[in-house]
Amino acid sequence: MRRGKLIDLARPSRQHWLGYILLAPAVILVAAIIVYPLxxxxxxxxxxxxxxxxxxxxxxxxxENYQKLFSSPEFWQTCWVTLKLVVVVTIACLAVGLGTxxxxxxxxxxxxxxxxxxxxxxxxPEVIATVIxxxxxxxxxxxxxxxxxxxxxxxxxxxxxSDTTAAFWVxxxxxxxxGYPFVSIxxxxxxxxxxxxxYNAAKVxxxxxxxxLRWITIPSLMPVLGVTMVLVTLWVFRDFSIIKVLTDxxxxxxxxxxxxxxxxxxxxxxxxxxxxAVGVITLLLCVVASMxxxxxxxxxxx
Amino acid sequence: MASISIQNxxxxxxxxxxxxxxxxxxEDGEFVVLVGPSGCGKSTMLxxxxxxxxxxxxxxxxxxxxxxxxxxxxxxxxxxxxxxxxYPHLTVRDNIGFGLKMxxxxxxxxxxxxxxxxxxxxxxxxxxxxxxxxxxxxxQRVALGRAIVREPQAFLMDEPLSNLDAKLRVHMRAEISxxxxxxxVTTIYVTHDQIEAMTMADRVVIMKDGVIxxxxxxxxxxxxxxxxxxxxxxxxxxxNFLAAAPANGAAIRLFGKxxxxxxxxxxxxxxxxxxGIVAGIRPEYISTDGGGTEFIVRPSLIESLGSEKYVYFDAxxxxxxxxxxxxxxxxxxxxLAHSSPLAEGQELKLxxxxxxxxxxxxxxxxxxx
Numbered sequence: 001m002r003r004g005k006l007i008d009l010a011r012p013s014r015q016h017w018l019g020y021i022l023l024a025p026a027v028i029l030v031a032a033i034i035v036y037p038l039x040x041x042x043x044x045x046x047x048x049x050x051x052x053x054x055x056x057x058x059x060x061x062x063x064e065n066y067q068k069l070f071s072s073p074e075f076w077q078t079c080w081v082t083l084k085l086v087v088v089v090t091i092a093c094l095a096v097g098l099g100t101x102x103x104x105x106x107x108x109x110x111x112x113x114x115x116x117x118x119x120x121x122x123x124x125p126e127v128i129a130t131v132i133x134x135x136x137x138x139x140x141x142x143x144x145x146x147x148x149x150x151x152x153x154x155x156x157x158x159x160x161x162s163d164t165t166a167a168f169w170v171x172x173x174x175x176x177x178x179g180y181p182f183v184s185i186x187x188x189x190x191x192x193x194x195x196x197x198x199y200n201a202a203k204v205x206x207x208x209x210x211x212x213l214r215w216i217t218i219p220s221l222m223p224v225l226g227v228t229m230v231l232v233t234l235w236v237f238r239d240f241s242i243i244k245v246l247t248d249x250x251x252x253x254x255x256x257x258x259x260x261x262x263x264x265x266x267x268x269x270x271x272x273x274x275x276x277a278v279g280v281i282t283l284l285l286c287v288v289a290s291m292x293x294x295x296x297x298x299x300x301x302x
Numbered sequence: 303m304a305s306i307s308i309q310n311x312x313x314x315x316x317x318x319x320x321x322x323x324x325x326x327x328x329e330d331g332e333f334v335v336l337v338g339p340s341g342c343g344k345s346t347m348l349x350x351x352x353x354x355x356x357x358x359x360x361x362x363x364x365x366x367x368x369x370x371x372x373x374x375x376x377x378x379x380x381x382x383x384x385x386x387x388x389y390p391h392l393t394v395r396d397n398i399g400f401g402l403k404m405x406x407x408x409x410x411x412x413x414x415x416x417x418x419x420x421x422x423x424x425x426x427x428x429x430x431x432x433x434x435x436x437x438x439x440x441x442q443r444v445a446l447g448r449a450i451v452r453e454p455q456a457f458l459m460d461e462p463l464s465n466l467d468a469k470l471r472v473h474m475r476a477e478i479s480x481x482x483x484x485x486x487v488t489t490i491y492v493t494h495d496q497i498e499a500m501t502m503a504d505r506v507v508i509m510k511d512g513v514i515x516x517x518x519x520x521x522x523x524x525x526x527x528x529x530x531x532x533x534x535x536x537x538x539x540x541x542n543f544l545a546a547a548p549a550n551g552a553a554i555r556l557f558g559k560x561x562x563x564x565x566x567x568x569x570x571x572x573x574x575x576x577x578g579i580v581a582g583i584r585p586e587y588i589s590t591d592g593g594g595t596e597f598i599v600r601p602s603l604i605e606s607l608g609s610e611k612y613v614y615f616d617a618x619x620x621x622x623x624x625x626x627x628x629x630x631x632x633x634x635x636x637x638l639a640h641s642s643p644l645a646e647g648q649e650l651k652l653x654x655x656x657x658x659x660x661x662x663x664x665x666x667x668x669x670x671x
Contacts, residue, residue, distance in 0.1 A: 200354050201387035205401030205452070206375030215400070219391040 038283075045276035052272050065277035074253065075261070075278070082257040085172060086236045086289075092176040093232050094225065097183025102217070104184075105191045115188070122181035130245040133174040137161070164254035167247050171255045174242050179235060183228050190224035191217070230293045237286050258282040304365025304455040305330045306351075306488060311360030313346055313512075321346050321512045324360070331486045333479075337499040338509035338535075344492045345460060347509075351490065352381050352458050365455050375404075380449035381458040385465060386441045388433040388448075394420075395429040398447040419451040422481070439470050446481065456488040463498065475501060496536050500524070508532050530580060530667035533660055539585050539612065541660070542634040544620035546581040548574045554661070556581060556620065557597035561656045565670045570661075577665025580622055585612070587658040588636035596653040601646050602633060611638045613650070 009018045044052060045066070047059040069075050100118045104111060121129065136143045137160040145157040160166045194217065202212050218225075240259045243249060249256030249264065256264075258278060266275035306328040313321035321343040328334050336344040349355040351362060353374035362370050369377045380401070388397050396403075398419055399412040407415075420426045423443040433441055442462065449457055462478070463471045479502050482489055493499055499506045500520045508515040508523070508531070516528040527533035533541045548570040549560040563570075573579045599615040613636040636652055644650060661670040 195385065195387065197383045197385055197387035198389065200352075200374075201381065201383060201448075202400070202404070203354060203374040204352055204379065204381045204458075205404050205448075207400075207404040208375075211404055215404075216389065219389070222391070 041276045041279055044273055045280045047273050049273040049276075051270050059273075065274050068274065069277050069281065077253060078256050078258055078261045081168070081253075081255060082237065084168070085175070085255075085257060086233055088172050089175045089179060089236045090229060090232050092172070093179040093183050094229060096176060096180040097228075098187050098221075098225075100180065101184045101187035101191060102213075105188060118184050119181045121177055122185070124178075126178060126239075126241045127245055129178050130174060130242045133170070133177070134246055137170050161247055162251055164252055167251055167255050171243055171246055174246060175236060175239065178242065179232055182235075183232060186224055186228045187221060190221045194220045226293065230290045233289060233293065234286055237282065237289075258285070304488060306365075306456060306490070307361075307363040308347075308351070309361040309363070311347070311350060311357045311362060313343070313350060313355070314358045319512060321350075324514060326507060326514075326517065328488060328490065331488055333482050333489045333491065333502060333504045334507060335491045335493060335499040335503035335505075336507045336509060337493055337496055338515075340494060341511075342509040343512040344494075344507075344509050346512075348381075348458050348460055348490065348492045352379060353377050378455045379458055380452045380454040380456075381460065382445050382449050382462045384461040386433075386445040386462075388441060388444055390433055393430055393432055394425065394436070394444050394447075397433065397444060398429075398451050400448065401452045415451050415453075416447075419447045422450065422484070423447050438466050439474060442466065442474055443477075446478070450481070450485060450487075454487065456490065459489065459491040461493050462491075463493070464495070471498075478502065497538065500536065508535060510535075526669070527660065528669055530582075530662045530669075533582050533662070533669075537584055539635045539637065541582045541584050542588075542617075543622040543662075544581045544583070544617055544634070545622040545664075546579045546620065546661075548579060554579055554581060556595065559595055559597075561595050561659065563656060563659060563661060563671065565661055569670055573661075573663040573670055576663050579670075580662040580664050581620075582660035582662065583654050583658060585635040585637035588638075588652050588654050590638060590650070590652060592651070592653050594653045594655040596651060598649055598651055600648065601644065601650055604644050604646055609639070611644060612636070613638055613644065613652075615650075 007017075008014065009021075040052075046061050046063070048062055048064060049059055104115045104118055108114075124132075137145075139145065139157055139159040139161065142157070142160070144160070145154070148154040148158055149156070158166065160170050198216050198220070199212060202216055207215065237257075238259055239257075240263065243255055243257060243260050244263070247255045249260040259282065262275050262278045262282065265271050265278060306326075308324055308326045308328075311321070311324045312319070324343075324347055326334070336347060338344050346355065350357045353369070353372060353376075357370065360370070361368060364377060364379065389400070392400065395416055399416045402412045402415060416429070417426070420429055423446055425440060425443050425447060428436060428440060428444070433444065436444065445462065459478075463474055466474060475498060478491075482502075491498075491502065499508075500523070503520055505517060505519055506523055507517050510531050516523060516532045518526075518528075523532060523536050527536060527541075530543070534543070544556060546554040546556050548567070549555040551567050552565060552570070553560045553562045554570065555561070570579060599613075601613045601615050603614040605612040605614075614633050615636070616633045638644075659671075662668060663670060
């Protein structure tokens with residue numbers, strides 16, 4: 001006799017129900033805080049909106065925001081800064097992260113402590129790290145200016161944030177310091193999954209340390225490095241607080257990235273339609289960039 | 303190709319001595335198998351030989367050259383690993399040619415030698431695939447290919463067949479033996495499987511707890527084991543052990559009978575006071591034909607393997623528990639070709655030839671005959 005259970009999830013034909021039920025809260029949350037604003041944002045970018053209000057009547061459809069954007073030298077300058085920052089920071093993070101991971105993967109006394117030290121910047125809140133760097137690069141009594149004078153590289157304190165090139169490199173340095181531990185941690189996990197016998201076999205085959213790195217370590221890490229590179233790139237794309245606190249995009253917009261521009265247009269000049277257009281373009285760039293990199297990455301996977 | 307000389311090599315991790323003084327002379331072209339239960343030091347010895355681990359002391363000579371402190375790559379040896387250690391990101395061709403490439407051999411030469419090795423191992427059609435696309439046996443062949451392509455002085459193999467299923471293992475065993483006969487390179491092979499050791503080796507080194515128990519060719523190991531451990535390790539099913547008492551003269555008392563043995567009475571008495579006399583008889587030398595020493599048993603279990611039957615029975619008063627409990631609990635086994643119906647619990651007359659009896663001293667485990 002059948003027992004009249006209302007919803008029997010154990011029945012084979014309903015196996016997938018449980019999955020959907022468990023998935024639902026996360027999906028609903030993501031939809032509410034990401035998908036819905038995204039749609040609003042795309043919609044806003046096609047309207048001439050200064051300050052959006054709930055319940056306000058929809059403005060007429062226009063491509064004006066995009067036309068203005070693509071003809072604006074400021075936008076292209078911002079794109080160039082963003083690209084420079086993405087390339088510089090991503091490459092530096094990968095280099096420093098891989099280097100430190102290789103170091104702390106060796107067996108030595110105090111390895112735990114060294115691993116902790118490598119991962120430490122990851123634990124420092126972004127804003128605090130940025131404030132520390134702002135002090136290090138302070139133009140009156142910063143540590144870095146003093147070091148430069150002591151090393152004879154400068155004969156007076158350097159005004160880091162008044163020079164466009166210097167400001168860019170200060171921002172890049174701060175981002176690398178904050179970003180490399182992520183690469184370290186990911187790479188370290190990747191390194192530990194490489195079988196010891198790969199190295200033993202290579203040693204017996206006469207490969208030296210550099211050849212082992214080039215032919216075994218790097219190729220074996222490619223899947224991890226690919227994903228990590230995408231995540232770091234996206235992080236640089238979207239990172240806001242470091243630049244906001246350090247330079248606020250200045251001087252002369254030399255450190256203004258797309259995310260800073262979006263913020264300034266929206267909350268500085270209250271041009272929400274225009275800001276939305278910048279945001280949508282940023283999103284498209286991110287999608288294209290990550291798809292290109294993931295495509296390459298998955299090819300490197302075996 | 304070269305002879306290998308291992309002289310008093312030992313290895314300790316702190317106070318833990320995993321390998322006691324190990325000395326072995328291996329002739330040019332010889333196939334030597336190191337065998338023993340896990341943790342006996344056989345893999346450690348192989349790693350020391352390869353240069354992957356430093357020895358705590360002793361000397362190693364390959365082809366008369368002292369290699370004790372040379373890097374693995376400078377010893378001119380090739381190694382096959384248990385999990386093959388094939389690089390997943392390289393094709394089979396690149397995997398086989400890896401060692402040559404690392405040594406800066408010209409590309410054309412690498413190509414020629416890889417093709418040659420692939421032909422010997424019949425993997426020519428797989429050269430452009432990646433390891434992931436290969437079956438276990440094919441991966442094994444590629445790993446062998448990577449070893450032979452280098453044309454080294456010696457092959458070291460670390461349990462190369464243990465990741466294969468039973469049927470393939472038998473097949474690859476024969477293939478490795480054939481390969482050795484064909485190219486004749488000195489080979490040192492590590493395994494925990496006594497059947498591999500017996501079937502492949504010119505000489506077998508049996509190890510236990512870091513100590514060599516016996517070095518001999520397979521037949522000698524089987525017929526004249528030096529101690530209880532070797533006797534129990536070699537052969538499948540393992541040798542039966544019985545606790546025996548000395549009788550008058552050169553004889554022992556078994557199953558209520560006096561069994562003459564070729565050990566003098568003094569030695570027997572000495573063994574008796576030194577942990578007792580242990581008699582060993584291999585399951586295949588117990589028969590139902592009669593003659594020799596006869597005894598009656600009630601089988602507790604009969605396993606039929608088709609061509610033969612394993613008859614389990616209790617040792618009764620002769621139960622020997624010196625090796626381990628499990629050994630004692632399983633009782634004794636007779637391996638009978640008899641095809642007539644046998645029943646569990648029904649009286650069965652068995653016999654063995656006293657000349658087939660092995661005798662050991664209980665305490666030291668040393669063979670008496």
